[in-house]
Amino acid sequence: MTVGDLEAMPKTTAREGSSRACIDSTRLSRSLRLSGIVEESIVDGPGIRYAVFTQGCPHRCPGCHNPQTHDLEGGYEISSADLIESFMRSAAENPLLSGVTITGGEPLIQAYGLIPFADAARAAGYDIWIYTGYTMEEITKRHDGDEMALLKLTDTLVDGRFTQELRTLEKRFIGSSNQRIISSPFR
Numbered sequence: 001m002t003v004g005d006l007e008a009m010p011k012t013t014a015r016e017g018s019s020r021a022c023i024d025s026t027r028l029s030r031s032l033r034l035s036g037i038v039e040e041s042i043v044d045g046p047g048i049r050y051a052v053f054t055q056g057c058p059h060r061c062p063g064c065h066n067p068q069t070h071d072l073e074g075g076y077e078i079s080s081a082d083l084i085e086s087f088m089r090s091a092a093e094n095p096l097l098s099g100v101t102i103t104g105g106e107p108l109i110q111a112y113g114l115i116p117f118a119d120a121a122r123a124a125g126y127d128i129w130i131y132t133g134y135t136m137e138e139i140t141k142r143h144d145g146d147e148m149a150l151l152k153l154t155d156t157l158v159d160g161r162f163t164q165e166l167r168t169l170e171k172r173f174i175g176s177s178n179q180r181i182i183s184s185p186f187r
């Protein structure tokens with residue numbers, strides 16, 4: 001399955017169409033900087049998830065578990081097309097995959113590049129989680145067009161910086177108690 005194959009297929013939102021997605025070819029050349037990909041994660045949201053770790057984070061939270069993702073020039077570059085293709089290949093090989101998590105790093109600073117990927121994964125029937133260090137209030141106030149477009153494709157947003165003093169092991173999927181798990185944040 002290639003991105004070219006995907007472009008030729010009709011749009012579907014059904015899970016049975018997990019090998020299909022509606023992709024605007026003009027968006028496929030967008031560039032992303034990633035720290036890495038975990039094809040089967042069970043800690044970044046419910047079920048088995050395809051976790052994309054973006055590279056670059058302005059928040060620099062003390063105690064961050066992923067300091068290697070901070071450097072804006074670190075990681076590696078990948079196009080939207082290649083990321084989508086990589087995801088579709090994993091999805092085709094793993095029927096237990098239930099969703100996609102985009103984390104980091106700070107994903108929202110690469111919202112423009114992430115939109116085609118989130119769009120394709122969602123159109124193929126996978127739910128989308130995004131972890132951001134920004135709060136909902138900060139995002140709403142900024143009202144950035146690319147961020148809003150990405151968040152409209154998001155089923156669940158985990159917001160807020162990791163705060164060492166509020167570190168918790170009691171709640172699933174968050175690192176500190178100030179962080180919130182918000183369903184359908186901008187729909």
Ligand code: SF4
Nearest residue numbers: 057060061064105133
């Ligand atoms: S927002 Fe996340 S990745 Fe960025 S410094 Fe804080 S904990 Fe680390």
